[in-house]
Amino acid sequence: MVATHGWAEESEHEACDLARRFEDQGVAAIVYTDISRDGMMEGVNVEATQALAKAISVPVIASGGVTDMDCIVKLNAVKDAGIEGVIIGRALYERTISLVEAQAYIDQN
Numbered sequence: 785m786v787a788t789h790g791w792a793e794e795s796e797h798e799a800c801d802l803a804r805r806f807e808d809q810g811v812a813a814i815v816y817t818d819i820s821r822d823g824m825m826e827g828v829n830v831e832a833t834q835a836l837a838k839a840i841s842v843p844v845i846a847s848g849g850v851t852d853m854d855c856i857v858k859l860n861a862v863k864d865a866g867i868e869g870v871i872i873g874r875a876l877y878e879r880t881i882s883l884v885e886a887q888a889y890i891d892q893n
Contacts, residue, residue: 799832800839807840813868814840817847828855828870830862837866847871852880853889860893 803814816836818829828849837844843866846859850872859870875881 799836803836803840803842807842811842813843813845815845815847815871817871818849820848827851828859830855830858833859833867834862834865837862840866842866843868845869845871847873850875850881853885856881856886856889860890 799816803816806814814836816833818832826849828846828851830846833844833846846867847870849855850870852875855875856870859867872881872883872886876883
């Protein structure tokens with residue numbers, strides 16, 4: 785279910801259904817954050833992100849749980865589903881991922 789109001793309230797909407805509604809309104813991209821993983825340093829939810837990306841035609845930006853280069857590699861492996869970006873937060877502060885290394889990997893792959 786989609787959470788709103790700073791993730792404090794859970795709606796009755798499923799992510800794919802809501803994304804399709806926004807897609808129909810002409811959004812340029814959808815940021816998908818698995819809030820159960822956001823800031824937890826447990827790894828990104830590649831499967832759910834990929835499923836959303838396959839369900840809609842606008843690009844998806846992955847967020848929530850990105851921990852290290854392994855997450856970047858896994859997301860890159862399914863980028864053809866429509867995943868066009870990733871948000872890296874806590875992993876930068878914790879220094880478990882290097883932005884320079886991540887960008888170099890993406891540029892080469």
